[in-house]
Amino acid sequence: MLAYYLDLAVRSLKRSPGLTALMVLTIAFGVSASMTAWSVFRAVSGDPIPWKSAQLYVPQIDMWGPQAQQNNPDSDKGPPDALDYGDAVALMRDHRAKLQSAMYPIGPSVVPADAAKHPITTSGHAVFSEFFPLVDVPFEYGSGWSAADDEHRAPVAVISNKLNAKVFEGANSVGKMLNIDGRDYRVVGVMGEWNPQPVFYDITNTGGFARESEDLFLPFNTAIAANLANNGNTNCNETPDAGFEGLQKSHCIWIAYMVQLDSASAAREYKSYLEGFARTRFPDWAPNVRLRNLPDWLDHQHVVPSDTRVSLLIALGLLIVCLVNTAGLLLAKFLRRSSEIGVRRALGAPRAAIYAQFLTEGAMIGLAGGVIGLLLTGVGVVSVGWVLPRQIANLAHLDFSLLATTLAVSVIASVLAALYPTSRAARVVPAWQLKSN
């Protein structure tokens, strides 16, 4: 019967090409607007590490005290978003989580061995050895460094495959030396393709999204010893002493911190450890600590930009308007065929057959709208940079799932739009239609 309904739908749609085109375009515009907005929203709201995001936690400690909270009208009374150097180092020393790493952004220059080549400005992070298993960094060659390297401030480095291509022509560079800001570092690992969005391990310093993947990672203690300055945000409640050393001694916050806790009880234990830690270090006020898992942390940091949410809502609103319009057009079209419906009912069509016939017609409009909607969605994804910040817009991309979703949304939306007109069509009383002829 499906072939029969498809044939009837094609005949019906061909009978009024203008009206058909209007409905198809209405659906296509509504669907493409929503799918374009969805592609952006999907890119910024996705879980960057879904297999373990629930086990990754970000600890927060209030090192400034309630007075600072009162002085800051914007404060939500929670602890600051990052740690100061002293707390970060102390937490690392206590080593209470399964895996943990303090980290801060760095931006040193890499000087190629070939003097003819220009120095390369890089971006990266100073981290501890546990960072690599903590966030599941993939390696093309070698691996991360050891805890002993952390302790001994070893001059070692993990570099991206992109930097490896620039400096070592993509060869296995493990064991080779790399000059970073005038000092030699031994390459211990070359990362595979890795550019998580958002940059979940350091939201505070990256703002959530980065256009380029990071070039290198150095040991935290080594970077501190080499005076590699913080390349991210620094937030102080009092002026620190001069220089990088002054920053390390201050209560300015600039260090991101992440831990892995595999169970709820481990998380509870760590939270109570944090409270004890805060009580000991800041005895002048009640401990004010937080321990959020990664999804909660991303939410707390408003990683999904509000304008992408608004765009999505507006686009969905547009889709609903398009659906209502399509429903109106379908209603007019279907009820104009009341006499045909009456005849079909008289000749033995049950209501279900009328539903099937007219919903098939709706689905066909949706399919046509979906195909045109795909083209418009492609145009939309390419040009979304006109309305959204470039680094956000760049994340939107066309892939198979977006294409399939566009077609599915279009067909489902059209069938939904056709439901009311079809139910009216199926309620046509055949006797009245036949009497009135």
Added chain:
Amino acid sequence: MLKMTHLAKVYRTELVETYALRDFNIDVKQGEFVAVTGPSGSGKTTFLTIAGLLETFSGGEYHLDGVEVSQLDDNARSRIRNEKIGFIFQAFNLIPDLNVFDNVDVPLRYRGMKADERKRRIMQSLERVGLAARAKHYPAELSGGQQQRVAIARALAGSPRLLLADEPTGNLDTQMARGVMELLEDIHRGGATIVMVTHDPELAARAQRNVHIIDGQVVDIAEEPRFHAHAAQATARHG
């Protein structure tokens, strides 16, 4: 074949109740050709739509081919319409988008027949009404008489036990009307039960017997002694 006893059809609004049929009794036997006559608004078409299960009724009983139909749901009523009843309408009611072949195909589609069986029946029906050569034509390309013949072919294709015709010649000129009437007589001779509503006394005279309706009731039954007796009994029983 078709038996209605004390049947009533009431149209209700907030203010009034209008009886379209009241204490309506009729018994059509298998193989009969019955003409139902009466003035406009007497309830002829209402009777026909109830007989064809296109409308429900308010009271009484209706047995169609031995089945009491008042309690049947929409699906069961649709199935009976499809399998046991053939309709012929005054306005032909062909579907303009479909050619002759596909119009005749409509009731067979809802019966779930295989394509070759449908094709055989369609061509057989079209040959019977003399329009096999016009199978690919659209309704708009045919004369009124030809359209009504297509409608008759559509009604016959499913081999129904009962043909219901509502003013089948009402939209046709005399010559075409005669042709359609001869076709109906021919179908009746083939063993079909036909109930035909008509205004036309000449047409009614060609039926086996006549049933006259006034104000929603059967008032006069002519021609057939067997039916006279039955109607007399019914009148005596129900006043």
